[in-house]
Amino acid sequence: MTKNLKTAIQTIVFLTLGVFLFYYAVGDAPIGEEIEKANYFWIGLSILCGILSHLARALRWNLLLQPMGYKASVWASFHAVILGYLVNMVLPRVGEITRPAVLSKVEDIPFNKLVGTVVVERVVDLLFTLLIAIAIFFLQFQIISEFANELFAKFETSSALLYSTLGILVLLTAFIVYQKRYWFYNLPLINRLQSFIEGLLDGMKTVFSLEKKGLFLFYSLFIWVMYFFMPYCILFSLEGTSHLGVSAGLTVLLFGTAAMIIPIPGGVGTFEYLVPKALGLYGIGAGIATSYAIITHAIQFLVVISVGAFSILYFIVKTQKLKSNNVVKTNQ
Numbered sequence: 001m002t003k004n005l006k007t008a009i010q011t012i013v014f015l016t017l018g019v020f021l022f023y024y025a026v027g028d029a030p031i032g033e034e035i036e037k038a039n040y041f042w043i044g045l046s047i048l049c050g051i052l053s054h055l056a057r058a059l060r061w062n063l064l065l066q067p068m069g070y071k072a073s074v075w076a077s078f079h080a081v082i083l084g085y086l087v088n089m090v091l092p093r094v095g096e097i098t099r100p101a102v103l104s105k106v107e108d109i110p111f112n113k114l115v116g117t118v119v120v121e122r123v124v125d126l127l128f129t130l131l132i133a134i135a136i137f138f139l140q141f142q143i144i145s146e147f148a149n150e151l152f153a154k155f156e157t158s159s160a161l162l163y164s165t166l167g168i169l170v171l172l173t174a175f176i177v178y179q180k181r182y183w184f185y186n187l188p189l190i191n192r193l194q195s196f197i198e199g200l201l202d203g204m205k206t207v208f209s210l211e212k213k214g215l216f217l218f219y220s221l222f223i224w225v226m227y228f229f230m231p232y233c234i235l236f237s238l239e240g241t242s243h244l245g246v247s248a249g250l251t252v253l254l255f256g257t258a259a260m261i262i263p264i265p266g267g268v269g270t271f272e273y274l275v276p277k278a279l280g281l282y283g284i285g286a287g288i289a290t291s292y293a294i295i296t297h298a299i300q301f302l303v304v305i306s307v308g309a310f311s312i313l314y315f316i317v318k319t320q321k322l323k324s325n326n327v328v329k330t331n332q
Helices: 003-026 032-036 040-068 074-088 097-106 109-140 141-153 158-177 180-186 188-192 194-209 211-237 245-261 270-280 285-330
Strands: none
Touching: 032 180, 032 285, 040 074, 040 109, 074 097, 074 194, 074 285, 097 109, 097 285, 109 141, 109 211, 158 194, 211 245, 245 270, 270 285
8 A cells, every 4th residue: 555545545544534523513503693693803813813823833843944044035934934834724644744844945945853842832832732722621620520520431441451551561662762862873774864864963953042032932822822822812702712711712722622632634523513512511512612613714714725826826926936047157
């Protein structure tokens, strides 16, 4: 089975699962009325927050390039970020490779080093996700504990044992690989990939040699503040959720993030299933909760697709211009 065929099968399987979850979550919920009555001022504000979060991510990414002696334009990094999200909507996780590939193409920066910086970004994002989870745990302890008890009551002991065993095996394998890393370096395949791995590590180390650590932290905070305000603004757009506060907004952010982490194209189905569950913790009915989830998810798609159209155009024009310049230099 070729790699492309395997990717296509995985995409179809996960997309089918997503469609099933979407149908199961939405069902016959009366969402039309709620969407028609939505306040579009708050929806517009949510869209603005989404665009600003992507811009801040591009600016933060550029900071990670500086210690390696590379520089990229803000627009190039911004459009690379958007194209990464655009690809992720169809092929989960592939966008993480598309983003550095695009920037490498238009700014002539080694691909492996860019991949390393993307890994750093994902680690930072994971830390912020954990901080949000901890904050929600303390702010909404009673609600979250009840939800967790209900969830784990349905979780079979055999499944828990299986996942625990797999987790231990993964950790054990990682430990052995680290201890025997020099033996692995001498393997023919690993030896060929050594320069790529070294470049990847160089990219990951950049966070420790940043000159503007404060600015990096500011951009990281700003990204997640905008991630929070994207769904939080939508709460005010619907009459049935406008009374909810910051705690509910944080819970929705956490559940929404979890839905997008699951490798289903664009989070279709998982988002519409998990986010209403989050709102249900605060006594919001299924119809309003589902309407909220659909509007919020649709806005995320709208931002990426609409800006993504310009990003595709930017990439085509930029690469054509680079080819023309190379031809001129060759002929001189």
